[in-house]
Amino acid sequence: MDYLPRTGQGRAPDVFERGGWMPMREYRDDEAVDFAIVGAGAGGSTLACKLAEAGFSVVVLEAGPFWRPLEDFASDEEAQQQLYWLDERLTSGADPIALGGNNSGWGVGGSTVHFSMISLRFRPEWFRSRSLLGYGVDWPLSYEEMAPYYEEAERALAISGPLRYPWGPPHRRYPYREHEMNAAGLVLARGAERMGVAWSAVPLATVSAPRGKSPPCVYRGFCNFGCSTNAKQSALVVWIPRALRAGAEVRDLAMAGRIELHANGLASGVHYRRSGQWRFQRARNVVVAGYAIETPRLLLNSSCPSFPQGLANRSGLVGTHLTTHAGPGVWARFDEEIRWNKGPPNMAVCEHWNYTDDGKDFAGGYAFMSQGPLPRAWAQLVATSRQLWGGRLREAMLDYNYMSGLVAVAETEPRPGNRVILADERDRHGLPIAHVEFSYSDNDRRMQEHARRYMGRMLEAAGGKDPWTSEDTSHILGTCRMGDNPETSVVDSIGRSWDVRNLWICDGSLFPTSGGVNPSLTIQALACRIGDRIRTLSARGEL
Amino acid sequence: MNTNARYPGYDVLAKWDSPSFDDSTRRVLGRRLDDVPPRRFLSEAEWDLLEAVNRRLLPQPDRLEPIPITPWIDAMLMENLGEGFRHPDMPPLRECWRLGLAALADEARCRHGRDFTALDAAEQDVLLQALAVQDVRSPQWQALHPERFFTHWLLKTAAGIYYAHPWAWSEIGFGGPASPRGYVRLGFDSRDPWEARAGKAKDPG
Numbered sequence: 001m002d003y004l005p006r007t008g009q010g011r012a013p014d015v016f017e018r019g020g021w022m023p024m025r026e027y028r029d030d031e032a033v034d035f036a037i038v039g040a041g042a043g044g045s046t047l048a049c050k051l052a053e054a055g056f057s058v059v060v061l062e063a064g065p066f067w068r069p070l071e072d073f074a075s076d077e078e079a080q081q082q083l084y085w086l087d088e089r090l091t092s093g094a095d096p097i098a099l100g101g102n103n104s105g106w107g108v109g110g111s112t113v114h115f116s117m118i119s120l121r122f123r124p125e126w127f128r129s130r131s132l133l134g135y136g137v138d139w140p141l142s143y144e145e146m147a148p149y150y151e152e153a154e155r156a157l158a159i160s161g162p163l164r165y166p167w168g169p170p171h172r173r174y175p176y177r178e179h180e181m182n183a184a185g186l187v188l189a190r191g192a193e194r195m196g197v198a199w200s201a202v203p204l205a206t207v208s209a210p211r212g213k214s215p216p217c218v219y220r221g222f223c224n225f226g227c228s229t230n231a232k233q234s235a236l237v238v239w240i241p242r243a244l245r246a247g248a249e250v251r252d253l254a255m256a257g258r259i260e261l262h263a264n265g266l267a268s269g270v271h272y273r274r275s276g277q278w279r280f281q282r283a284r285n286v287v288v289a290g291y292a293i294e295t296p297r298l299l300l301n302s303s304c305p306s307f308p309q310g311l312a313n314r315s316g317l318v319g320t321h322l323t324t325h326a327g328p329g330v331w332a333r334f335d336e337e338i339r340w341n342k343g344p345p346n347m348a349v350c351e352h353w354n355y356t357d358d359g360k361d362f363a364g365g366y367a368f369m370s371q372g373p374l375p376r377a378w379a380q381l382v383a384t385s386r387q388l389w390g391g392r393l394r395e396a397m398l399d400y401n402y403m404s405g406l407v408a409v410a411e412t413e414p415r416p417g418n419r420v421i422l423a424d425e426r427d428r429h430g431l432p433i434a435h436v437e438f439s440y441s442d443n444d445r446r447m448q449e450h451a452r453r454y455m456g457r458m459l460e461a462a463g464g465k466d467p468w469t470s471e472d473t474s475h476i477l478g479t480c481r482m483g484d485n486p487e488t489s490v491v492d493s494i495g496r497s498w499d500v501r502n503l504w505i506c507d508g509s510l511f512p513t514s515g516g517v518n519p520s521l522t523i524q525a526l527a528c529r530i531g532d533r534i535r536t537l538s539a540r541g542e543l
Numbered sequence: 544m545n546t547n548a549r550y551p552g553y554d555v556l557a558k559w560d561s562p563s564f565d566d567s568t569r570r571v572l573g574r575r576l577d578d579v580p581p582r583r584f585l586s587e588a589e590w591d592l593l594e595a596v597n598r599r600l601l602p603q604p605d606r607l608e609p610i611p612i613t614p615w616i617d618a619m620l621m622e623n624l625g626e627g628f629r630h631p632d633m634p635p636l637r638e639c640w641r642l643g644l645a646a647l648a649d650e651a652r653c654r655h656g657r658d659f660t661a662l663d664a665a666e667q668d669v670l671l672q673a674l675a676v677q678d679v680r681s682p683q684w685q686a687l688h689p690e691r692f693f694t695h696w697l698l699k700t701a702a703g704i705y706y707a708h709p710w711a712w713s714e715i716g717f718g719g720p721a722s723p724r725g726y727v728r729l730g731f732d733s734r735d736p737w738e739a740r741a742g743k744a745k746d747p748g
Contacts, residue, residue, distance in 0.1 A: 074568040075564075086627035088635070088636075099627055183730055183731045221721065387694070389600045
């Protein structure tokens, strides 16, 4: 399908109205803006909002379209593949990661447009995982430094969550009440209670009561394919309208190809392609927020005489230490009707193995959640995991309304050989495409085996029959890690490049370790913190 | 197999004019139901071969009018729009399908001295299963990985297309599109009046 840019001529789409517009400030290409931000996902949208509200001039370049959910999002898995990054990439290694689907995003809002809305904080100790837990690497900042920004993100997204979350330090109550639990979540609850471990309603970024122009969630269950009612508090409906009101400009269908380095050693702007034309946006600062594949790809594609191995890559670490969340799954049939397509796909969670350090044969942690795949994705999982086809596939699919399952979000180890490099092949813009290499470590495998066994026991405790397992991954992180030392990290604790001081990174690439929970809340909290720190530095004249 | 056995009388499309369907969804599903694309990319022989394969991957003897699969693969190839990634040992999308279908055709000739389309259903199934377990004879598989082609291209694609069709949703009792109405009853054995009613709820089938 062909998409046309929507922003321009002083206006941007109003996401809350069919065919609606809102005013947008615009900047000329040759006008050096304070910040050019590449990518309008969880990191870029949040930072654009924070910086614009702090009075900076901001231009956001987003490779994909600017959606209006009410008119663009069908209740249909197939049509909504449009939300993914479908330009070709290569994937290899002993355990090649499936790309292009739920671990990618294309369009304003990025993958928050189709994410599961799971909004969990990191376990505090993970910020010191090497020092306190003996694995991975320490972050250059503490949970205590992150806590106020977690709270800011939770308020901004009006998280609907339980009165008391059973894991982690106490924090302010979630702004909205938790959602009614669906049967798929009640399966997890029943199994957990029979095994004597805690479970909880997932804190979710979809509202349980009206909020502004967002109506309460109606439990239609197509959350992973875009929310057609705007109940979901994605970056597209939360941060972007705020950013626009504060004077940011968003350019949709604008693919960044190269960051230009000036002779003074600072970035001078971004080359980008829009409507078939290569253009150059001048900027005093450049922020890369393209997520953990496109961010290192852009830096590697921006190599220049001063940085022959890739821009801001004196450490040689750009693209390396890629982590993902392994997603081992267990599925079983129940006597009751579950009808797991109703409600958000992941309503119940068990973080027992994130917060328990004893009795493990692996380092790191994992959470697991109840599931609600829709028929297309479910059929593909059944067919490829069980090698079922023909009449046996159709028979197995008849159990759709009786199935339930658990899938883990399991931390993988950051290792240098898991990485993003450039391929010889070029994309439709003429840019070298990304090649992702990934293999699990022995520890990663032990963790997944543990998760499969444990989740299998829980499903059976809940009454599940004929369990079987599947493999998957979700989220891609860590390819431009933050740290305290320019030798062992790409950027500092506020995402500022050690090598190019007006170049910043603000997305999941920053994560030194991936933790055992979904990353979006942490990305948004990091972006809030980076925005605050930039304002402080600017006030001190230290930008 | 009787298509209506599990949820007799249930038809997702009966909700077309109800609050469960919105305009965007009607637009998309209208195309899927009424605008099945003609052959544009594949050759006639490739099309016939793929159609024979799809009839084994998703046999539909119970339907007078089968859910179309091959036309949507042809359309995908015409638009050159894949999943956004591939293993470096696999060629790009269009080439991969062309080479894979050619190798599959050659596999049938190596084994039986006949075209795949001339084999009976049982012979076709045995041949497809051989791809799944990488027990292949045609030298043409040197160009691509037979199991990856079978599982992640042929099977995954066909399964995705079949279960993206409203008739398949009715078959498995899926509620289907639900915007703006959504659902109200979320617990165990809870069904909104606009959901499928199981004929024999406790029968595992």
